[in-house]
Amino acid sequence: METVFNATAFAKINLDLRIGPKADNGYHSILSIFQSVSLGDEICLNVLSDFKNQEAGSGIAIQKDSDILVEGEFDCPPERTTLYKAASIFLRRQGIKTRLHIKVVKGIPAKAGLGGGSADAAAILILLNKAFKTGLDTEELSSIGLSIGSDVPFFLTGGTAFVHGRGERIEPLPPLGKMGILLLCPSFGVSTDWAYTALDSYRAKEPRGRYDAPWDMENIEARKLQITEELKNSPRLWTFQNDFVPLLYNEYPIYQAIEALLRSEGAAFISISGSGSTVFAIFDSLGKAEEVKKSLTIAQQADVSQKLLYGMALHAIKPLETSLRLS
Numbered sequence: 001m002e003t004v005f006n007a008t009a010f011a012k013i014n015l016d017l018r019i020g021p022k023a024d025n026g027y028h029s030i031l032s033i034f035q036s037v038s039l040g041d042e043i044c045l046n047v048l049s050d051f052k053n054q055e056a057g058s059g060i061a062i063q064k065d066s067d068i069l070v071e072g073e074f075d076c077p078p079e080r081t082t083l084y085k086a087a088s089i090f091l092r093r094q095g096i097k098t099r100l101h102i103k104v105v106k107g108i109p110a111k112a113g114l115g116g117g118s119a120d121a122a123a124i125l126i127l128l129n130k131a132f133k134t135g136l137d138t139e140e141l142s143s144i145g146l147s148i149g150s151d152v153p154f155f156l157t158g159g160t161a162f163v164h165g166r167g168e169r170i171e172p173l174p175p176l177g178k179m180g181i182l183l184l185c186p187s188f189g190v191s192t193d194w195a196y197t198a199l200d201s202y203r204a205k206e207p208r209g210r211y212d213a214p215w216d217m218e219n220i221e222a223r224k225l226q227i228t229e230e231l232k233n234s235p236r237l238w239t240f241q242n243d244f245v246p247l248l249y250n251e252y253p254i255y256q257a258i259e260a261l262l263r264s265e266g267a268a269f270i271s272i273s274g275s276g277s278t279v280f281a282i283f284d285s286l287g288k289a290e291e292v293k294k295s296l297t298i299a300q301q302a303d304v305s306q307k308l309l310y311g312m313a314l315h316a317i318k319p320l321e322t323s324l325r326l327s
Contacts, residue, residue: 111189113274122155158323180289187311
């Protein structure tokens, strides 16, 4: 016997990302605009009476213990995935003894700044809550999610949101209008841990006044009001920034060439999502983003730009008002 639950866990981009100094607890405060986008992982949860005879296909990573089996292609051992951690913590906290088979088809690249691991964790928490009818509300699920990763609480709801604190303070913002987004995912990834450590070192060498500004609630509320007003403008007028950009541009000069290329294609706004490695460009419509994707796909095969675009994944997508689709 088995009961099956399916979901699509959608990625996010950071339209704006400001990083505070490292606190005594080892974490950095953030001020950010998170935006759900239509690139996702397909997740299937099977609640099993037994998976004694389950076998993996060739080349597929599987971790099996007395309770949880995780199947998919990951950049780490399955027992270290956010899916495995989220399921383990949920079952333990709820005192549930069962057998699970979780299968994932990845669409969100790893170490890309798109929140794939956090999206997966949030999705499995919601599916488990539904499967076992535990009735946990968003705040209770967020508490579990925060023990897995700072971004997980956002992915329980998604959409457009002002996110601060460690990432657990989430305030909805009006949804973006119709626009297209082009993701350029380089063949290399950027480790979040490395990026934060490198950013601290970078700032120590090149301090800036705003890095030392007090992060009190008054400033946060003022920033939220500023963001709300600015989002009403055309993306061509946005002044949003990502504090990781100077570091990443210095570390990976290819980003400057990518930005120049996207500007030549008429992008209204360009930035890097999270701590990298994905570059995103905003266009006036999804049709325009798809047109540029087609143009760059052709350019990937041309000698003149092969070095720049070689191995890069391109995705023309749109903003969403949710981070999860149940099916």
